[in-house]
Amino acid sequence: MNREYIGKIEDFPIHKATAINAIGQDIVVYRTNKRIYTFINVCSHEHFPLEDGEYDENTVTCIHHGAKYDLETGKVLALPATSPIKIYKNEIIEGKVYIIID
Ligand code: FES
Numbered sequence: 001m002n003r004e005y006i007g008k009i010e011d012f013p014i015h016k017a018t019a020i021n022a023i024g025q026d027i028v029v030y031r032t033n034k035r036i037y038t039f040i041n042v043c044s045h046e047h048f049p050l051e052d053g054e055y056d057e058n059t060v061t062c063i064h065h066g067a068k069y070d071l072e073t074g075k076v077l078a079l080p081a082t083s084p085i086k087i088y089k090n091e092i093i094e095g096k097v098y099i100i101i102d
Contacts, residue, residue: 003091003098012036012097017060019051022099027088029097030071032057037071038088038099045081 006022012031019041020027026041028051041049043062050069053060059077061068067081074084089100 002101004101006038006090006097006099009036009092009095009097015055017051017053017055019049023088023101025088027099028060030055030060036090036092036097038090039069039071039074040086040088042085043067043081044076044083044085050085 004023006020012018012029014031014033018029020029028039028041030037041051043050045065045067048062048064050060050062053062058071059068060071065080066078067076068078069085070077074087076082076084091098091100
């Protein structure tokens with residue numbers, strides 16, 4: 001299993017979306033009290049970034065037209081998007097965050 005280091009856990013403030021480039025992709029890192037989500041920074045509707053979306057514990061709503069996604073699965077929870085977003089697995093080892101490369 002390959003992985004890429006993306007930063008220390010404290011580099012990602014809780015309940016703030018952070019845009020990064022890793023594994024050759026534009027990715028959002030979103031940390032909650034329980035875990036960190038890592039996913040593609042592109043809405044599947046008209047490809048605007050998701051970093052400025054509205055977040056709750058496990059969803060993001062794109063501010064451009066209102067599509068909503070489950071951050072665990074990438075599934076669409078609200079139109080107008082019809083395709084899921086790519087979710088990247090991550091792991092935290094001794095305070096360091098890694099994205100798992102498929
Ligand atoms: S670009 Fe995100 S809902 Fe349209």
